[in-house]
Every structure is written in C-alpha cells, then in structure tokens.
Amino acid sequence: MTSSKAIAIVGLLPALLSGVAAVASLFGPESVQAATGSGVFLAGAILASILALIMAVRALPRRNPGLVLLHFGPVVLLAGVLVAGQQSKSGYLFLELGAASPGFFLRDDLRQIAELPVPVQLQGIEQQQQRGFRPAPVVRLAVDGRTHRVTYNQPLVTAGRRILLGQLTEPGFLAEYELLVDSTEYLLLHNQQVAIPQGPPLHSFGYDQEGQKIGLAHCRERFWLGIGDTATVGSTRLVLRSARFAANPGAILVVNDTRYRPPIFAGAGLVLLGLLLQLFRRPQQ
Amino acid sequence: MNSSPVLLYLALAAHIAAAILASRRGPTIVLSGLGITLQVLFTVLRTLAACVLPFASRFEAMALFSLAIFGTGFLLYLVTGQRWPKFGTDILGITILAAALLPVGFHPGTALNPILASPWFSVHILAAFAGYGCFAAGLVWSTVHLFDRRLDFNPAVPSKLALAGLLLLGAGIITGAAWADSSWGRYWSWDPKESWALFTWALMLGFVHIRPGRKLAATWHVLVFLAMLFTFIGINLLKWGLHRY
Numbered sequence: 244m245t246s247s248k249a250i251a252i253v254g255l256l257p258a259l260l261s262g263v264a265a266v267a268s269l270f271g272p273e274s275v276q277a278a279t280g281s282g283v284f285l286a287g288a289i290l291a292s293i294l295a296l297i298m299a300v301r302a303l304p305r306r307n308p309g310l311v312l313l314h315f316g317p318v319v320l321l322a323g324v325l326v327a328g329q330q331s332k333s334g335y336l337f338l339e340l341g342a343a344s345p346g347f348f349l350r351d352d353l354r355q356i357a358e359l360p361v362p363v364q365l366q367g368i369e370q371q372q373q374r375g376f377r378p379a380p381v382v383r384l385a386v387d388g389r390t391h392r393v394t395y396n397q398p399l400v401t402a403g404r405r406i407l408l409g410q411l412t413e414p415g416f417l418a419e420y421e422l423l424v425d426s427t428e429y430l431l432l433h434n435q436q437v438a439i440p441q442g443p444p445l446h447s448f449g450y451d452q453e454g455q456k457i458g459l460a461h462c463r464e465r466f467w468l469g470i471g472d473t474a475t476v477g478s479t480r481l482v483l484r485s486a487r488f489a490a491n492p493g494a495i496l497v498v499n500d501t502r503y504r505p506p507i508f509a510g511a512g513l514v515l516l517g518l519l520l521q522l523f524r525r526p527q528q
Numbered sequence: 529m530n531s532s533p534v535l536l537y538l539a540l541a542a543h544i545a546a547a548i549l550a551s552r553r554g555p556t557i558v559l560s561g562l563g564i565t566l567q568v569l570f571t572v573l574r575t576l577a578a579c580v581l582p583f584a585s586r587f588e589a590m591a592l593f594s595l596a597i598f599g600t601g602f603l604l605y606l607v608t609g610q611r612w613p614k615f616g617t618d619i620l621g622i623t624i625l626a627a628a629l630l631p632v633g634f635h636p637g638t639a640l641n642p643i644l645a646s647p648w649f650s651v652h653i654l655a656a657f658a659g660y661g662c663f664a665a666g667l668v669w670s671t672v673h674l675f676d677r678r679l680d681f682n683p684a685v686p687s688k689l690a691l692a693g694l695l696l697l698g699a700g701i702i703t704g705a706a707w708a709d710s711s712w713g714r715y716w717s718w719d720p721k722e723s724w725a726l727f728t729w730a731l732m733l734g735f736v737h738i739r740p741g742r743k744l745a746a747t748w749h750v751l752v753f754l755a756m757l758f759t760f761i762g763i764n765l766l767k768w769g770l771h772r773y
Contacts, residue, residue: 247739254737257730261723268723275718333713375579379642396646396711407713497713504709511702518695526684 250302253295285325292317309520312513320510327503332357335409337418337432338365338384339493348498353436353446359498360402361386368411368492380411382494398499405499412493415452421484428484441477452488533629535573536591539566540625543598547618550611560602560618567595583653584640586764590628592653593760596661597621600689604665608685612676616668648707652700656725659697660756662689663732667749674746686745690736697729724759731755 264275278284296314303310334357336348344362349355367383371394381394384406391399399406417433424445429437436444442462449458456469461476468474468483475481542563549555570591574582582588601617604610666689673681704722709715716722735748 251734251738255734258727258734261727261730264718265720265723265727268718268720272718272720272723275723279718373642373645375640376642376645377639379645395643396648398710405710405713407711409713499709499713501709504715507715508702508706511698511705515695515698515702518691518698522688522691522695 250298253291253298256291280328282325282329285321285328289318289321289325292321307521307524309517309524311517313517313521316510316513316515316517318510319513320507323503323506323510327507331500331503332498333500334498335434336363336406336496336498337412337416337489337493338363338382338496339416339418339489340365340368340491342489342491342493349432349435353434354438354444356432356435360404363406363496365494366390368494380408380494382408382411382496384496393496403500403502405497405501407497407499409495409497412489412495414489414491415450416489416493417447417450417452417457418487418489418493420447420457420486423480423482423484425480439476439479441479445476445481450486450488455486457483457486533570535566535570536625536629539563539570540622540629542566543618543622543625547615547622550615550618553609553611556605556611556614557602560598560605560614564595564598564602567591567598571595578638580640580644581650581653583650584644585638587628589653589657589760590624592657593660594621594625594628596657597624597664600658600661600665601668604669604685604689608682610672610679612672612679613665613669616672617665620664620668643711646707646711648703648710652703652707654700655696655703656700659693659695659700660760662693662696663728663749663752663756665689666693667746667753670742670746670749674742677742681742683739683745686749687736687739690732694729694732694736697725697732701725701729721759721763724755724763728752728755728759 264279267275267278292314296311296318299310299314332350334348334350336345336359338345342365344359344364346362347356347358350357364385365382366385369381369383370378371381372378379394381392384391384393384399386399386401393399393406393408395408398408419430419432422429422431422437424437424439431437431447433447433450436446438444439461445459445461447457448460448465450456451458451467454469456467458465458467459474459481464476466474468481470483470486473480473482540563542559546556546559546563549559571582574588583592597617598621601614601621604617605614666686669689670686673679701722704725705715708717731748731752735745735752738744738748740748
C-alpha cells in the first residue's frame with residue numbers, strides 16, 4: 244500500500260509549482276511561458292503525472308474509475324501540450340487593404356516565418372453593432388474566391404487554422420524592412436526578432452513613417468535608425484537598407500493552428516469527469 | 529437602460545434577517561430563499577435591460593460572488609441542518625454584498641467591450657464563481673468546526689465541498705481557456721489572473737490529498753480563500769494583465 248505521506252507529497256506538487264508560476268507571472272508572463280514551454284519541463288511534468296497515476300491506482304482498495312480518470316487526464320493534457328508546442332505553427336499576419344496575400348506569416352516565437360496554408364486578402368474593414376456591446380471592428384477576408392467576415396469571437400476557420408482578428412492598423416504601419424547585420428541581409432516584419440552575435444536578439448519596437456525611421460531594441464538599449472543609417476551593437480554593424488510603410492489601413496490577424504489542440508481539452512475534460520464521478524461517489528462502507 | 533438597486537437592498541435585508549433568525553429553521557429558510565430569489569431577479573432584469581449577462585464590472589462580480597456564497601450556504605444548510613455554518617456563510621455573503629453596494633457602489637449597466645460577446649463568457653464566469661462559492665462555504669464550515677468542538681465534524685462535508693469547488697472552478701478555468709483560444713489565439717498565456725486561478729485550484733487539490741483534521745482543514749481553507757480573493761480582487765486592483773475590470 245502506498246504511504247499517505249507519499250500521496251500528500253505528490254498531491255502538493257501541483258500547488259507548489261503553480262504557486263511559483265503565479266508569483267512569477269506578476270512580474271511578466273514571459274519567464275513562466277519560457278520555463279513551462281520547454282520540452283524538459285513538459286517531459287518532467289508528464290513523468291510526474293504518470294507517477295501520480297500509478298500511485299493512485301495502487302492505493303485503491305477497490306475499483307474507482309473517477310480517481311483513475313482524474314489522474315489519467317493530466318497525462319493526456321500534458322502530452323497534448325508537448326505535441327502542440329512542437330508541431331503547431333501559429334503566429335501573426337499583417338494584411339494591408341487591397342494588397343496581395345503575403346504568402347507567409349510571422350511565427351509566435353517572433354523569429355521565424357511560416358508559409359500561409361491558403362492565400363488570404365483583406366478586402367474591407369467595417370464595424371458591427373451588437374446590443375449591449377460597443378461597436379466591434381469587422382474585416383472582410385477573401386479566401387479561395389469567397390469572402391468571409393471576421394470579428395472578435397468569430398474567426399475564419401480554414402485549412403486547420405483559425406484566423407482571428409487582432410487589431411486594425413492605420414496607414415503608415417511598418418509592413419517590412421531590410422536590415423543588414425554585418426554581411427547578412429534580413430527582410431523583417433515589425434516586432435520580428437533577429438539574432439545577432441552578441442547577446443539576445445534585436446527587434447523593432449517602433450516606427451516613424453514621416454521621418455522614415457525605425458526604432459530598434461536590443462536588451463535595454465533602444466535607438467532609431469533612418470534609411471541608410473548605420474549603428475553598432477557590440478561589434479555588430481547594422482545598416483537599415485529600406486523600409487516599407489503601408490499606404491492603406493490594414494489589420495493584424497492571429498493565425499491559430501488548432502490541429503493539435505483536441506488532446507489538451509480532452510485531457511482537461513477527463514479531469515472534470517473524474518471530479519464529477521468522485522463527487523457523487525458513495526462513501527465506502 | 530438602468531436597473532434599480534432596490535432589489536439588491538431588499539435581498540441584503542432578507543439575508544440580514546435570516547442571519548439574525550439563524551436559530552429558527554423555518555424563517556431562516558424562507559428569508560434566505562427570498563434573498564436569493566431577489567438577487568436572481570435582479571440579475572434577470574439587469575440582463576434584459578443591458579441585453580447581456582451582468583458579470584463584467586467589479587460591482588456585478590461582487591454581487592455574483594455574494595449570490596454564490598448565499599446559494600452554497602443555503603444548500604449546505606438544507607443538507608446538514610447545522611445553523612452555525614449557515615450563519616457564517618450569511619455573514620460572509622452579507623459582507624460581500626454590502627461591500628458591492630456601498631464602497632464599490634451601484635453602477636448602471638454600460639455597453640461592454642465587444643471581445644466579451646461570446647457564449648463562453650457566461651459559462652466561464654458562472655462556473656468560476658460557483659466554484660468560489662463552494663470554497664467559501666468550505667472555509668466557513670472548517671472555521672466553525674474549529675471553534676465549536678461540540679459540532680459533529682464530518683470530514684465528508686469539506687471533502688465534498690472541495691470536490692464540488694474543484695469541479696466548478698476547473699470548468700471555469702477550462703472554458704476560459706477554450707474562450708481565449710477562440711478569441712485571442714492562445715488557450716493559456718500565464719496571465720496573472722489565469723495563473724492565480726490555477727494556483728487556487730491546485731491548492732484545493734492539495735487539500736483533498738492530505739485529508740486533514742479540524743485545525744489544518746481550517747488553516748488550509750483560509751489559504752485557499754486568500755488566494756481566491758487575490759485572484760478575484762487583488763489582480764484587478766493592481767491592474768495586472770488582460771483580465772481586469
């Protein structure tokens with residue numbers, strides 16, 4: 244029979260870990276996202292869940308399906324998170340009104356780009372009014388020859404992706420820019436990170452269409468570069484070759500890869516089902 | 529269109545009367561039932577006036593929280609017949625409702641952020657607050673039994689309350705994740721509200737693993753309640769993350 248102390252220790256682990264995460268989240272969720280998104284952490288969490296499942300099954304004096312489901316659910320959920328983290332390709336897409344589909348979008352790691360599964364064009368921007376709510380922006384997207392209206396909570400579902408409305412942009416939004424990093428040329432989207440030899444990656448934080456300048460950030464250092472200007476970060480030479488600012492209004496859309504999500508919610512559902520069975524379980528005689 | 533707070537003031541009066549008459553079962557049941565009915569009626573009328581369920585502002589959330597506490601306390605009283613835990617949940621609920629009506633103040637319904645226009649919104653909020661109500665009732669139960677050793681301490685009661693709370697708050701967390709996935713594109717982003725709701729849930733999960741006696745049960749429920757208060761109110765007051773109102 245598994246000791247009650249061992250059960251208590253394993254049972255308190257989720258509270259301990261989530262407590263640390265909760266406190267850390269107050270200072271910004273990025274550190275928690277990085278720690279919990281790593282393969283090592285997820286693999287460890289899955290192993291701990293399997294251990295808890297084995298202990299729960301061994302501790303049962305008689306059949307208790309609720310308890311088994313309750314401990315099996317997290318295994319399924321965490322395995323789903325691991326697979327989704329490795330395989331799914333989600334990110335951000337900027338579309339300018341009337342422009343052709345870019346064919347790619349910026350991954351949510353803000354470093355790589357990925358191919359858009361289907362061409363998407365922004366055909367129109369309007370508003371809709373629902374009783375009880377403030378007016379909501381609506382974009383009309385053209386996909387495969389058909390027009391779809393997309394607004395908050397009403398995404399476009401296509402090719403295993405959900406395309407959600409993020410925010411509208413004004414004319415003058417920084418669409419893309421060319422940056423020479425030492426001898427390597429990069430075509431970058433706004434906010435996209437680019438690795439440099441010294442320290443963390445570099446990314447744009449702001450833009451000035453009138454002055455034709457782009458604000459770049461590296462660690463805590465921020466500086467502005469005009470087209471043709473040169474800057475040095477450590478021993479790395481940066482030259483801003485060109486920048487394209489959108490001539491028309493546009494929209495930033497979220498490309499959400501949901502193909503690998505079902506196991507995550509299925510695992511969570513198993514936990515709830517297990518709790519329900521435990522709640523209405525008759526006490527043992 | 530404004531909804532009058534008169535119904536809530538009447539509900540508050542009914543709950544105060546129920547607490548005063550806690551020793552008499554019949555009047556307590558009638559008055560508590562009346563108070564709960566008036567609060568539900570207020571919610572229905574405000575929904576009809578604003579065309580959306582009233583769960584978004586701080587005032588509305590506190591009113592809903594008090595309703596969850598009164599409702600859970602009432603059910604607990606019907607099942608167990610113990611008047612002191614009922615008195616405790618009444619006092620807690622009265623405090624929350626009075627705080628909603630007085631310092632926070634009554635606010636007429638206003639047009640909401642369109643990102644809240646989702647069927648997930650109501651389910652998520654109702655489930656989460658129902659879970660909070662169960663945790664609050666567990667706190668009262670454990671504390672009352674700590675101070676009155678003559679009462680029959682049935683460990684099944686706090687255990688069942690904990691399981692009900694875990695189920696309901698868990699449903700609230702999962703529906704919130706599903707909503708975030710379809711609305712923001714991320715089912716979980718370690719937002720402070722999300723993280724502290726998960727921590728509250730996990731803390732209660734620890735409780736059902738350790739099977740404590742009276743003293744530890746009361747202490748544990750106090751910790752859970754404090755975590756819950758920080759999740760519900762602290763994050764909003766400190767204006768952290770997206771989940772604030």
